[in-house]
Structures are given as structure tokens and as C-alpha cells.
Amino acid sequence: MRHLNLFYTAADNILRHKLRSLVVLLCLVAILFPFLSALAVLEGIRQQSRISVEEGADLYVTMDMYGRNGMIPAGIAGEIEKIDGVEEAFPRVISRITIEGKLAVLLGLPMDEMPSSLKFIQGNRPQPDEVVVGRGLAKNLGLKIGDNLSIGVRIYAVIDHVPYLQKKVYRISGIFDSASSIWTSDLVLVNLEDAIATYEMEDFVTDIVVYVKPGRTGFVAEEIRRMNAYFRIQTKEMAGRYVTEGFNARGGVFTILYTVAFALSVPAILVLSGFGLSARTREIGIFKALGWQSREVLEMVFFENILLALIGALSAFLLSFIWIKMFNAPFIARVFIAEIGSFAPFDVPVRFLPLPFLLAFVLALVLTLAGSIYPTWKAATVPPVEAMR
Amino acid sequence: MMRGDARSGHDAFIHCEGIWKIFSPGKLHEVCALVDVTLTVGKGSFTLFHGPSGSGKTTLIGLLGTMDRPSRGRIHIEGRDTTAFSDVARCRFRRRRVGFVFQAFHLIEKFSAWENVAVPLVPLDLTHRERRRKALELLDRLGLSDRADHLPGELSGGEQQRVAMARALINNPDILILDEPTSNIDAETVASVMELLGELKAEGKTIIASSHDRDLVQSADRVFELRRGSLFPPGGAP
Ligand SMILES: Nc1ncnc2c1ncn2[C@@H]1O[C@H](COP(=O)(O)OP(=O)(O)OP(=O)(O)O)[C@@H](O)[C@H]1O
Ligand SMILES: [Mg+2]
Numbered sequence: 001m002r003h004l005n006l007f008y009t010a011a012d013n014i015l016r017h018k019l020r021s022l023v024v025l026l027c028l029v030a031i032l033f034p035f036l037s038a039l040a041v042l043e044g045i046r047q048q049s050r051i052s053v054e055e056g057a058d059l060y061v062t063m064d065m066y067g068r069n070g071m072i073p074a075g076i077a078g079e080i081e082k083i084d085g086v087e088e089a090f091p092r093v094i095s096r097i098t099i100e101g102k103l104a105v106l107l108g109l110p111m112d113e114m115p116s117s118l119k120f121i122q123g124n125r126p127q128p129d130e131v132v133v134g135r136g137l138a139k140n141l142g143l144k145i146g147d148n149l150s151i152g153v154r155i156y157a158v159i160d161h162v163p164y165l166q167k168k169v170y171r172i173s174g175i176f177d178s179a180s181s182i183w184t185s186d187l188v189l190v191n192l193e194d195a196i197a198t199y200e201m202e203d204f205v206t207d208i209v210v211y212v213k214p215g216r217t218g219f220v221a222e223e224i225r226r227m228n229a230y231f232r233i234q235t236k237e238m239a240g241r242y243v244t245e246g247f248n249a250r251g252g253v254f255t256i257l258y259t260v261a262f263a264l265s266v267p268a269i270l271v272l273s274g275f276g277l278s279a280r281t282r283e284i285g286i287f288k289a290l291g292w293q294s295r296e297v298l299e300m301v302f303f304e305n306i307l308l309a310l311i312g313a314l315s316a317f318l319l320s321f322i323w324i325k326m327f328n329a330p331f332i333a334r335v336f337i338a339e340i341g342s343f344a345p346f347d348v349p350v351r352f353l354p355l356p357f358l359l360a361f362v363l364a365l366v367l368t369l370a371g372s373i374y375p376t377w378k379a380a381t382v383p384p385v386e387a388m389r
Numbered sequence: 390m391m392r393g394d395a396r397s398g399h400d401a402f403i404h405c406e407g408i409w410k411i412f413s414p415g416k417l418h419e420v421c422a423l424v425d426v427t428l429t430v431g432k433g434s435f436t437l438f439h440g441p442s443g444s445g446k447t448t449l450i451g452l453l454g455t456m457d458r459p460s461r462g463r464i465h466i467e468g469r470d471t472t473a474f475s476d477v478a479r480c481r482f483r484r485r486r487v488g489f490v491f492q493a494f495h496l497i498e499k500f501s502a503w504e505n506v507a508v509p510l511v512p513l514d515l516t517h518r519e520r521r522r523k524a525l526e527l528l529d530r531l532g533l534s535d536r537a538d539h540l541p542g543e544l545s546g547g548e549q550q551r552v553a554m555a556r557a558l559i560n561n562p563d564i565l566i567l568d569e570p571t572s573n574i575d576a577e578t579v580a581s582v583m584e585l586l587g588e589l590k591a592e593g594k595t596i597i598a599s600s601h602d603r604d605l606v607q608s609a610d611r612v613f614e615l616r617r618g619s620l621f622p623p624g625g626a627p
Contacts, residue, residue, distance in 0.1 A: 001515070001516070002512055002513060002514050005512065005513075005515070005517075005520075006511065008517070013499075016499040285495075287508065288480065289489060290483070290484070290489075290508055291481070291483040291484025291485075291509050291560070292480065292511075292512055293480045383458065384457075385457045388491070388495055
């Protein structure tokens with residue numbers, strides 16, 4: 001009962017000192033909003049990458065070319081498919097392209113090998129000189145089935161440092177969607193033969209995709225390596241690690257930026273939660289003079305801070321939710337996703353987890369406590385006559 | 390030796406011996422607010438400290454109400470040395486035994502009249518309803534029931550004083566200390582305050598007040614004169 005009374009008084013204090021509470025809350029939101037938004041976007045991207053890796057093939061085979069991944073004959077796919085334990089193997093061509101000056105990815109696949117993570121929502125598979133584009137890309141460029149799309153397929157010359165692009169016009173035959181919003185905005189699917197012809201690769205492809213029966217990955221990889229010592233094999237785990245490490249590095253950049261911002265805002269909040277402190281000291285002196293124990297005063301102030309931190313974390317969470325879900329994370333997504341401007345041209349992947357919220361709350365609590373516990377403790381331990389002057 | 394003395398008396402309810410209060414000791418602006426004050430207060434009596442502004446009245450009754458510690462000397466209340474109390478014991482003592490009406494009232498601006506009265510009850514095991522009922526009872530007794538929900542800023546000086554008085558009485562203390570209870574109010578209101586103090590004294594409360602004018606001198610059982618921190622007559626002989 002006693003604790004409940006102190007709790008209600010704390011809640012009352014927050015409502016009564018509206019200006020002070022508001023300023024502290026604004027500070028908290030300013031600190032927590034970027035924190036929560038960034039973690040939500042980062043987690044969203046990480047989840048999508050994980051999905052695309054998990055839905056991807058078990059092995060990717062390329063050929064060693066001066067220590068890097070080089071082209072591999074398309075015919076190897078047939079050989080690999082004969083290995084015991086291989087479910088399916090097919091060649092593909094993957095390349096960087098430009099569409100209206102923006103970088104995108106071209107994926108050439110055999111006509112009957114569409115990844116299961118992509119689902120057609122309109123149209124047909126690509127015939128020669130046709131492409132299938134993602135929903136995001138179609139939306140951004142206002143493309144419909146039957147439209148023509150000019151794609152910069154590769155640089156054919158650099159004159160005076162200016163790259164000259166070879167362009168090719170494709171007809172759009174269909175539109176796909178995917179769980180990954182990043183995929184749908186920069187992936188273009190073409191027929192494998194078409195891609196091979198475009199890049200003049202003459203029966204070579206960029207890699208061979210291998211699906212393996214459960215538990216046979218190690219064996220199959222060993223068999224492939226035995227076929228030719230120059231084959232390079234990438235497993236799903238390696239691809240996964242590569243993706244995660246990439247995002248961790250981007251998260252690191254954010255962490256640095258955020259640390260700087262944080263270092264600037266902490267003194268601000270410390271000063272601000274001491275806002276109106278002389279009135280507070282007097283009030284505490286009165287409580288003490290009327291027989292309150294120091295620990296009762298501290299308990300009340302602690303409750304106040306818990307409430308402020310909770311409201312601060314909740315408001316930051318709500319704001320971040322609205323910012324990302326309704327406005328598509330302006331200015332935040334660009335920190336994490338390469339090659340987009342302040343306004344992302346696709347739905348920014350996002351995932352709100354309970355842990356970052358909990359962290360935000362703890363952070364807010366630590367900040368408000370740091371700003372108020374010492375002055376409160378001081379006011380509560382001097383003789384009340386002194387605190388009341 | 391002093392305690393067995395007739396002046397301090399066996400029936401001494403409060404007994405101060407050689408108390409000094411020095412503010413900012415050792416500093417350039419050191420102030421010696423009380424100088425070797427020795428006195429006794431009888432149980433259920435009305436004691437008045439009279440003296441000019443700055444003579445140390447507030448400081449002295451603050452010490453009697455365990456709001457602060459003397460720099461030197463001892464204060465015994467019912468034989469217990471309050472100057473040796475820990476901070477926790479001092480708070481508990483104030484809560485149970487002492488009602489204090491400050492010179493400047495010290496009401497909390499953001500709390501309504503009844504909430505101010507109920508502040509001492511917050512850390513106790515009482516519900517909101519019980520606290521409000523108790524506070525309203527006292528405000529009613531002091532003729533302020535229609536002002537219960539007003540903020541201090543909306544009350545007159547005399548009304549604020551009565552709120553402060555109600556707050557001092559809410560825990561039913563046996564020692565009531567009033568700092569300048571008559572300085573902010575007119576003669577008519579002084580009469581009603583005196584009447585109330587008379588009632589409280591009849592209930593057996595020990596009343597201690599300070600004043601710089603002579604309004605209360607007639608009503609007091611005992612008057613001590615304070616001059617620049619010293620008691621006249623010394624030792625508080627009548
Ligand atoms: N915390 C303090 N620090 C320094 N000096 C103080 C402090 N409190 C009181 N004093 C000084 O001690 C002396 C006595 O003060 P006190 O408030 O007890 O006087 P008072 O008799 O109550 O006066 P008044 O009638 O004006 O209320 C004054 O000179 C005052 O300036
Ligand atoms: Mg005074």
C-alpha cells in the first residue's frame with residue numbers, strides 16, 4: 001500500500017510538472033528514436049538476407065581465376081547432377097546492370113528454374129529478349145507488362161575516364177514478388193541463353209547452383225572438388241556468413257555515428273533532468289520535514305524515473321514504428337542499405353523485436369536516474385531546514 | 390548535575406543543554422545563530438520564544454523539532470537524546486511526534502489544499518480515500534472545507550496558514566511547533582488561532598511558538614526572550 005501510494009504520487013508529479021516531464025521525454029525520444037529505428041531496420045535486413053540465403057541453393061560452384069571466382073562451363077551442371085545425393089544442379093548468370101542510371105542485378109536462369117522464393121504475380125516467364133521485373137521496380141518506374149525497358153548491360157569502353165554503356169532493350173513479360181522487398185526493387189530475371197548471348201560468354205556461366213539431399217552437402221562438395229581442383233565451392237553457411245558480416249560492418253558504421261550523437265545528448269539530458277531542481281530540492285526538504293524517510297523520497301523519485309523512461313521508450317517506439325512503416329524510414333534506411341537516397345524506392349525491411357525495446361527502456365532509465373538520483377539523494381540527506389531554504 | 394537541578398526539573402519534557410548553532414563554521418561568513426542555550430519545556434505547556442528578527446527563533450525551534458542538529462549541546466525529549474538520533478530515527482520521530490508550522494508555510498504549490506494536508510500520510514499504509522477523509526476532517530475543523538481542492542496560490546495568507554496547521558496536525562503529534570503563527574494575519578484571525586491553540590493545549594499537546602511581537606505573550610505559560618542567539622534570562626528562569 002505504502003509503495004503504491006509513493007507510485008501514485010510519482011505519477012502525479014509527472015503530470016503536475018508538465019513542462020519538466022515534457023522536456024525530459026523529448027530528450028529521451030531524441031536519443032531512443034534513432035536507436036530503435038536503426039535496430040529495427042538492421043534486424044529487418046538481416047532477416048531478409050537470412051531468408052534469401054536459406055531459400056537459396058546448398059552449393060554454388062565457380063572456377064578459380066587468379067584466386068577469384070571465375071566463369072565455369074555451363075555443361076558442368078549436367079556432370080554435377082550425376083553425383084549421388086545431388087537433387088538438382090543448373091547454371092546461372094548473375095551480373096551488375098544499370099537501369100535508368102541506377103545499379104541493379106540481372107539474373108539469367110534456365111526457363112524452368114525459377115527460385116521458389118520468387119512468385120509470379122503477373123505475366124509469363126521470359127522468352128529471348130524479354131525480362132521479368134520485380135514488383136518494386138515496376139512500381140518505381142511505372143512499368144507494365146508489354147513495356148520496353150532499356151538496360152545498360154555492361155561497359156564496353158572507357159574514354160577519358162567516361163564509361164560507355166552497352167544498352168539493350170527488353171520487353172517486359174512478367175512481374176514477380178518476393179518476401180524480400182530489396183530483391184523486388186533491383187532484380188531483373190532473364191532467360192539463361194539470352195544472358196549468355198548478351199555477355200558473349202559462349203557456354204560459360206558465372207556459377208552453377210546445386211541443391212543437395214539433406215545431410216549430403218559435405219559429400220557432394222568433396223565429389224565436386226575431386227572432379228576438378230580448380231572448382232571453387234561456396235556453401236550456404238559461407239554465403240550466410242558473408243551476408244551477416246556485411247551487415248554487421250554497416251551496423252558498425254551506425255554504431256560509431258550513434259555513439260557520437262549519444263555522447264552529445266547525454267550531457268544535455270543530465271542538465272535537463274536537473275531542470276527545476278531548486279524547486280525540487282525545496283519540495284524534498286518539505287517531505288523530509290514532514291517525516292518522510294530518505295528512502296521513501298528516493299523510492300518516489302525512482303518510480304518517477306521508471307515511468308518517464310517507460311513513456312519515453314514507448315513514444316520512441318511508436319514514433320519509430322510510424323516513421324518506418326508509414327513513411328518508409330526516410331534518412332534512416334540509407335545508412336544501412338547501399339545505393340539508395342534519403343527516400344528508399346522500396347519498402348524498407350523492418351523487424352521490431354522486444355530486446356531493443358527493453359534496451360531502450362533500460363537506457364532511458366539509466367539516463368534519467370543518472371540525472372536525478374544524485375541531486376535527490378543530496379536533497380534528501382541534508383537536514384530539511386537546509387533543503388527548504 | 391543540571392538534570393537533577395530544580396530548574397531543569399524531573400518533569401522536564403524537553404530539556405536543552407548548552408546548545409550552539411553555528412552556520413558555515415570556520416568560513417568568513419560564519420554565523421553564530423545560537424549561543425549556549427539551556428532551557429526546559431514542560432509537558433502540555435505553551436512555550437513562547439520572543440525576540441527581534443534574526444535573533445535565532447527559527448533556528449532554535451527547528452532544533453527542538455529535530456529538523457536539524459545543534460553544532461554543540463544536547464536536546465533531550467522525554468529523556469531521550471534526540472541529537473544522537475540517526476537520520477532514520479529523526480524522521481520517524483518527526484512523523485510520530487512533531488507537527489511543524491513553518492514561518493513561510495512551505496506548502497507545495499502543485500498540490501491542492503487537502504493534498505498538502507495529506508503529504509505526511511503518503512508513506513503510510515492508508516488508501517487514497519482514507520487520506521482524503523482524514524485531511525478533510527481537519528480542514529473542516531479549521532473552517533476550510535470549502536477550500537479543500539484549491540491550490541495554495543489560490544488561498545489567502547490566513548487560509549494558507551490554516552492549511553499548514555492542518556498538515557502539522559494530521560499525524561496527531563503531541564508536540565506542535567509554530568514559527569511566527571501571528572505575523573501574517575490580522576487581529577481577528579489571531580484570536581481564532583489562539584482559540585485553536587487553547588483547544589489543542591487542552592487535548593494535552595505541548596505547544597511551542599515563536600513571535601517577534603507581543604501578541605502571544607499573555608497566552609503563553611512561559612516566555613523566553615532571545616537576543617542575538619542568547620536566551621534571557623539565561624537558563625530560562627522565569
Ligand atoms: N542556513 C543558514 N546559514 C547561514 N546563516 C543562517 C542560516 N539560517 C539562519 N541563519 C542566520 O542565523 C540567524 C538567526 O536566524 P533565524 O532565522 O533563526 O532568526 P529569526 O529569529 O527566526 O528571525 P525572523 O524573526 O526574521 O524569522 C540570522 O542571522 C540568520 O541570518
Ligand atoms: Mg524566523
